[in-house]
Amino acid sequence: MTPPHTREPALSKLNELDATDLAILRLIQADASLSLGDIAKEVGLTQTPCWKRIRRMEEAGIITGRVTLVNAEKLGLGISVFVAIETGDHSATWIESFAKTVAEMPEIVECWRLGGDVDYLLRVVVSDMTAYDVFYRKLTARVASLRKVTSRFAMECVKSTTALPL
Numbered sequence: 235m236t237p238p239h240t241r242e243p244a245l246s247k248l249n250e251l252d253a254t255d256l257a258i259l260r261l262i263q264a265d266a267s268l269s270l271g272d273i274a275k276e277v278g279l280t281q282t283p284c285w286k287r288i289r290r291m292e293e294a295g296i297i298t299g300r301v302t303l304v305n306a307e308k309l310g311l312g313i314s315v316f317v318a319i320e321t322g323d324h325s326a327t328w329i330e331s332f333a334k335t336v337a338e339m340p341e342i343v344e345c346w347r348l349g350g351d352v353d354y355l356l357r358v359v360v361s362d363m364t365a366y367d368v369f370y371r372k373l374t375a376r377v378a379s380l381r382k383v384t385s386r387f388a389m390e391c392v393k394s395t396t397a398l399p400l
Contacts, residue, residue: 248400251296254279255287256400259296262288263397266300303396310361314388317356323379324353335376341369 251259257277261268268276274284291297306312321328336345336356344357360366366385374380 251291255291258284258287259291259400260397262297262300263400266302306359311359313360313362313366314391315358315360315366316386316388317358317373318352318382318384318386319354319356319380320351320382321353321379322381328379332377335373339369339373341365 254277258273261273261276270281270285270288273288274281277284279287288297306314321332332354336342341358341360342356343359344355346355347353348355358366358369360369370383370385374383
């Protein structure tokens with residue numbers, strides 16, 4: 235048997251895709267409202283094989299959904315806050331409770347578990363400082379064993395994209 239450190243790495247999903255698949259993904263990452271006909275034409279396929287490729291990528295979990303991106307500022311949600319959380323409890327029960335709380339708070343649009351000195355990083359979107367204070371009080375009341383909560387307020391978004399570099 236070959237030792238684990240000398241084995242060839244498993245193929246990643248990216249390596250399993252051909253140039254046409256990648257072209258389809260680039261197109262729908264840029265505009266998910268494109269018609270199947272437009273996508274097929276752009277990548278040089280007819281609609282049926284194009285649809286089959288998209289369906290295969292959905293079934294493989296490569297395409298996980300299709301959404302409409304909304305301008306938060308135009309909806310009065312112009313403040314983004316990055317909240318770093320350090321906890322004193324890393325038990326399975328605490329993690330499950332924390333995940334449930336995060337899922338129930340719509341202001342939290344992203345939550346990342348990290349390695350290093352910060353345990354979790356949240357991206358919170360609110361209308362103003364008063365709304366953030368209400369959110370903060372609700373979060374700290376609902377989550378036990380918080381050692382440190384640090385809020386960083388975004389001044390300007392320099393780059394934001396949902397498109398992966400394919």
